[in-house]
Each structure stands twice: as structure tokens, then as C-alpha cells.
Amino acid sequence: MTIIVTGGAGFIGSNFIFHMLGKYPDYRIVCLDKLTYAGNLSTLSPVMDNPNFRFVKLDICDREGVYKLFEEEHPGMVVNFAAESHVDRSIENPEVFLQTNILGTQVLMDACRKYGITRYHQVSTDEVYGDLPLDRPDLFFTEETPIHTSSPYSSSKAGADLLVLAYHRTYGLPVTISRCSNNYGPYHFPEKLIPLMIANALNDKPLPVYGKGENVRDWLYVEDHCKAIDLILHKGRVGEVYNIGGHNEMRNIDIVKIICKALGKPESLITFVTDRKGHDMRYAIDPTKIHSELGWLPETKFADGIQKTIAWYLDNRQWWETIISGEYQNYYEKMYGNR
Numbered sequence: 001m002t003i004i005v006t007g008g009a010g011f012i013g014s015n016f017i018f019h020m021l022g023k024y025p026d027y028r029i030v031c032l033d034k035l036t037y038a039g040n041l042s043t044l045s046p047v048m049d050n051p052n053f054r055f056v057k058l059d060i061c062d063r064e065g066v067y068k069l070f071e072e073e074h075p076g077m078v079v080n081f082a083a084e085s086h087v088d089r090s091i092e093n094p095e096v097f098l099q100t101n102i103l104g105t106q107v108l109m110d111a112c113r114k115y116g117i118t119r120y121h122q123v124s125t126d127e128v129y130g131d132l133p134l135d136r137p138d139l140f141f142t143e144e145t146p147i148h149t150s151s152p153y154s155s156s157k158a159g160a161d162l163l164v165l166a167y168h169r170t171y172g173l174p175v176t177i178s179r180c181s182n183n184y185g186p187y188h189f190p191e192k193l194i195p196l197m198i199a200n201a202l203n204d205k206p207l208p209v210y211g212k213g214e215n216v217r218d219w220l221y222v223e224d225h226c227k228a229i230d231l232i233l234h235k236g237r238v239g240e241v242y243n244i245g246g247h248n249e250m251r252n253i254d255i256v257k258i259i260c261k262a263l264g265k266p267e268s269l270i271t272f273v274t275d276r277k278g279h280d281m282r283y284a285i286d287p288t289k290i291h292s293e294l295g296w297l298p299e300t301k302f303a304d305g306i307q308k309t310i311a312w313y314l315d316n317r318q319w320w321e322t323i324i325s326g327e328y329q330n331y332y333e334k335m336y337g338n339r
């Protein structure tokens with residue numbers, strides 16, 4: 001079995017590649033990644049010499065390049081992680097989000113139709129459902145919750161999801177979609193909440209919390225997400241959407257305080273800054289379908305996962321320090337300089 005994994009030099013894709021190469025010694029994994037600012041080839045160095053692994057630098061929007069790769073590799077499955085993934089960047093510049101997230105998905109699925117595959121899996125997000133109010137803790141996103149997006153990012157992911165389902169209905173493409181809640185863990189790019197707060201705290205820099213920090217996210221350890229996708233690929237029903245989340249809702253401010261405590265840093269580093277435009281209040285997944293159909297349950301409790309994550313950032317300073325010493329500084333100044 002050859003699987004093309006797109007976006008494998010990013011956060012979740014790289015963790016997925018490690019999981020698959022470790023679990024299936026007979027599988028060949030071909031990683032296709034454009035290496036945008038969010039892609040990091042050094043992340044994949046532990047598997048670069050694995051004979052079952054190949055890395056190809058390629059844009060999923062490059063139709064000719066993608067078709068050529070399919071001709072060379074004859075993949076049985078494609079798992080599409082490649083995306084522009086940061087809400088704040090999508091608010092600044094939506095266009096590349098529409099290109100990669102929607103048109104790139106189309107190119108991949110056209111290749112799947114042309115060359116034939118047994119499964120195309122789209123890695124999507126709970127953000128396609130919009131948000132939930134803080135005063136209704138009884139409400140959760142199910143697979144039947146209507147699509148109702150807030151940001152250019154979530155709109156582009158929703159557009160891709162609709163296209164994936166259309167390719168299934170119109171052309172019979174064997175697709176599945178997973179919609180996961182917020183992930184955390186090793187190799188998370190330090191522009192996202194948890195790694196940004198860890199890196200800033202370690203450097204005794206202010207911890208910029210948007211608004212009042214009351215927004216709630218449903219956090220899942222990245223390995224649990226990877227295991228869920230593995231299950232969907234092997235046992236999930238074609239044409240179906242599966243929500244992935246572990247009933248682990250946390251307010252942003254509480255996460256930042258946990259990080260301060262774990263690192264022995266004062267909470268006085270916390271700085272409340274101007275809120276994100278259109279900021280979603282609460283995400284919360286109902287994972288009943290994936291649990292009852294496929295037996296998936298999250299294995300890592302947040303209390304353990306966050307300590308493992310913090311330990312990883314302490315042990316791998318070079319990985320994130322290299323990132324934040326480059327172009328990231330301009331990004332940081334632009335996003336937080338006058339906030």
C-alpha cells in the first residue's frame with residue numbers, strides 16, 4: 001500500500017507520518033509538501049532515511065506535478081493535510097487560503113479520479129460548524145450540525161468539504177472526511193496558541209491573550225487525532241463525515257495559566273490584547289459517531305498531554321528557536337506590534 005500524505009512537513013501531517021511508518025512496516029508513505037512558512041523539512045529528519053518514505057516538494061495546486069507523482073507512485077490512498085491553517089493569517093490575506101484549501105483539494109481529487117484510488121481522505125476541522133454560545137454547555141457539534149463558518153480559513157475548509165462530498169456523489173470518488181477539534185503536541189508551529197505561549201513564556205515575553213481569554217476550544221492530543229484518521233482510513237464508511245474530539249473544553253486563559261505554572265513563570269506576563277475579528281466563542285465536538293462505529297476514544301488526558309508537550313518544547317528548543325528567529329519576527333511584529 002502506498003499512501004500519499006500531503007502537508008506532511010506540518011504539525012499534524014508529520015505526526016501522522018511517524019504514526020503510520022511505525023505501525024505499518026509494509027506501507028510506503030510519500031509526503032508531498034510545498035514547504036510554505038509552516039512546513040519544516042527538519043521535522044521529517046527522523047524518517048528521511050526510512051526506505052518506506054519519500055519526500056517530494058510540490059504544491060497541491062500544481063496539476064502537472066501532482067499527476068506526474070501519481071504516475072510514478074500509483075497511490076492506493078491519499079490523505080490531504082495540506083492547507084493554509086491559521087485563522088489570523090486568513091483574516092489578513094484570504095486569497096491563498098482559497099487557492100490551497102479549495103483549488104488544491106480539487107487538483108488532488110481530479111488526480112484520484114484519473115488514476116484511481118481506494119480512498120481519498122480530507123482532513124477538515126470543527127471550525128466549519130461555526131461556534132457555540134458559552135451559556136449553552138449542553139450544545140455540541142454533531143456531523144449533522146449545519147455548516148456555518150466565521151473566518152476565511154473556516155470558509156475555505158468548508159468549501160473544500162462540500163467539494164469532496166460532491167466528488168463522491170457526482171463521480172463516485174471513495175472519500176471520507178474528518179472534522180477534528182484543536183490539536184496540540186510536538187511540532188506545533190509557534191504562531192498557534194499553545195506553542196506561542198510556551199515559547200514566549202520561556203523567553204519571558206508578554207503572553208498575548210485575545211479579548212478576555214474566555215473563548216473555549218476542545219483540545220485533543222495530536223497522536224489521538226492521527227489514530228482516529230488511521231481508523232477512518234481502514235474501517236470508516238465511504239462518503240461519511242466523522243467528527244473527532246475528546247470532550248476536553250478549556251478556556252484560553254486557563255491554558256495560558258497552566259503553561260505559566262508548569263514553566264515557573266509569573267502570570268503577570270499575561271497581557272490582554274485586542275480581540276480577533278469575528279472570534280469564535282466556543283467549539284465542542286460530539287464524538288459519538290466515531291466512538292460507536294469505529295471504537296475510537298482519546299487516550300491522552302489533557303493534564304498529561306500538556307506536560308508532554310511542554311517537555312517536548314523544552315527538549316527541542318532548536319526546532320522552534322530556528323523558526324522564531326527568521327521571517328516569523330516580521331509576522332509577530334505585524335500581528336502583535338500595535339495590538
Ligand code: NAD
Pocket residue numbers: 006007008009010011012013032033034035036037038039040058059060061080081082083084085086100104123124125126157179180181182183184189
Ligand atoms: P500546518 O500549518 O502546521 O501544516 C500545513 C502543511 O501544509 C505545511 O507543511 C505546509 O508547508 C503545507 N502546505 C501548505 N500549502 C500547501 C500547498 N499548496 N501544497 C502543498 N503543501 C502545502 O497545519 P496543521 O495544523 O498540521 O493542520 C493540518 C490539517 O489539519 C489542515 O488541513 C487543517 O485545516 C487541519 N486541522 C488542524 C487542526 C489544528 O488544531 N491544527 C485541527 C483540525 C483540523
Ligand code: TYD
Pocket residue numbers: 086087088182191192193194196208209210211213215216217252276
Ligand atoms: P489558535 O491556536 O490560532 O487556533 P484556532 O483559532 O484555530 O482555534 O487559537 C486558539 C485560541 O487562542 C483562539 O481562541 C484564539 C486564541 N489566541 C490568543 O488568545 N492569543 C494568541 O496569540 C493566539 C495565537 C490565539
